[in-house]
Each structure stands twice: as structure tokens, then as C-alpha cells.
Amino acid sequence: MSTCILTEQQYKEMVSKTHQLLSALYNYHSPIYHHSLQVGKVTQSFLRYLNWSSQDIIIGTTAALLHDIGKMRVEKELWSKEQGITILEYIQMEVHASHSQNILTEAAVFPAIIIESVAQHHERENGAGYPNKINKMTPLASIIAIVNDYTALQEIRPGHPVRSSFQALTHMLEQENHYDRVLFRAWQNYLVLQGITSQPIETKPITSLTA
Numbered sequence: 001m002s003t004c005i006l007t008e009q010q011y012k013e014m015v016s017k018t019h020q021l022l023s024a025l026y027n028y029h030s031p032i033y034h035h036s037l038q039v040g041k042v043t044q045s046f047l048r049y050l051n052w053s054s055q056d057i058i059i060g061t062t063a064a065l066l067h068d069i070g071k072m073r074v075e076k077e078l079w080s081k082e083q084g085i086t087i088l089e090y091i092q093m094e095v096h097a098s099h100s101q102n103i104l105t106e107a108a109v110f111p112a113i114i115i116e117s118v119a120q121h122h123e124r125e126n127g128a129g130y131p132n133k134i135n136k137m138t139p140l141a142s143i144i145a146i147v148n149d150y151t152a153l154q155e156i157r158p159g160h161p162v163r164s165s166f167q168a169l170t171h172m173l174e175q176e177n178h179y180d181r182v183l184f185r186a187w188q189n190y191l192v193l194q195g196i197t198s199q200p201i202e203t204k205p206i207t208s209l210t211a
């Protein structure tokens with residue numbers, strides 16, 4: 001990642017604003033808050049695996065924690081609506097990535113790489129994403145897109161089945177042209193270290209302790 005250098009003061013302001021925004025997100029809709037925390041946690045672990053520098057891990061984790069902060073500017077009921085979502089409501093929901101970009105820009109304490117990556121977290125490498133259908137994302141946006149999808153696929157969400165970690169990865173493999181090729185390969189290797197592969201591990205009953 002292109003490194004930006006944060007001063008001690010910038011770092012303090014960024015951490016303070018991140019806490020403030022996450023607290024507001026919790027009050028707005030706690031499932032989105034918990035989702036954000038999970039994406040932040042997994043992103044941080046994946047960035048460590050990728051050997052990013054300490055500062056880039058802080059920047060990447062902050063972006064992951066705040067990727068959905070723009071959902072606060074969307075009518076809350078839409079996130080729990082089971083069915084009958086209109087095209088207009090769908091567009092309102094999709095705009096949350098741009099709202100995230102605006103909220104972080106207005107805060108005036110976040111580096112440009114965080115703002116840009118948050119704005120792109122629903123874009124896809126094949127141009128099939130939203131809101132701008134771009135096909136060139138920042139590496140950090142590509143990473144958040146992968147972790148976000150993997151996390152969301154395993155959550156209870158209106159209109160979507162809850163998947164196991166194996167099923168989530170299998171689903172992602174079916175649409176792997178959505179993801180950066182190199183980073184998605186690294187993601188699969190990372191998951192192997194967590195015991196998750198795209199093939200279920202064949203288990204046999206233990207019939208002998210010496211076999």
C-alpha cells in the first residue's frame with residue numbers, strides 16, 4: 001500500500017473520531033456495528049498475514065471498521081426489511097458507500113487512502129460493483145471487499161441464507177472475478193491457516209488410535 005505518514009496528533013484525532021463514529025453506529029443499528037467490528041478484526045488479521053507495516057495495518061483496520069459508517073445516513077428500517085424492497089430503496093441502500101466517503105471527508109482527520117478505500121468497498125474488479133462501477137480499486141478496498149463479503153455471507157441478513165465459513169468461501173469462488181486475483185489467492189491461503197478450505201475436509205470415524 002502507498003504509505004502515508006501519520007503524525008502523533010493525526011493518529012490521536014483519527015482514533016478519537018473512529019470511537020465517536022462507531023459509538024454513533026452502535027446507537028443507530030447494533031447489527032451493523034457488530035458487522036463492522038468483525039470486518040475490522042478479520043481485516044487486521046489478514047493484513048498481518050500479508051506483512052503490511054504497523055502503520056498500514058492501523059490505517060487498513062480503521063478503514064475496515066468504518067466502511068459501512070454511511071449506512072447511518074440511510075433510513076434505518078431498510079436494513080431490516082425482509083422483502084418488497086423497491087428500486088428506489090435499493091438505490092438508497094447502495095449509496096451508503098458514498099455516504100461513508102462523505103462522513104469521513106467531513107470529519108477532516110482521516111487520510112485520503114482510508115476515504116478512497118471506504119468509498120470503493122462495494123466496487124468489483126470486473127466493474128460489476130457499485131456505486132461507480134469502477135474496475136480499478138485500491139489494494140485496501142480490494143481487501144475490505146473480500147473480508148466484507150466473507151463476513152456478510154455468514155451473517156443473519158434479510159433475504160439471504162446464513163452460510164458456514166466453507167459455504168461462504170465456496171460462494172466467493174463462484175464469483176472470483178469480482179476480486180483482485182492476487183489478493184483473493186492470498187485470502188484463500190490465509191483461510192487455510194484458519195482451517196478453512198474450499199473443499200470440506202473428509203473425516204473418517206476413528207476406529208483405532210494407532211491407525
Ligand SMILES: [Fe+2]
Nearest residue numbers: 067068121122
Ligand atoms: Fe457496505
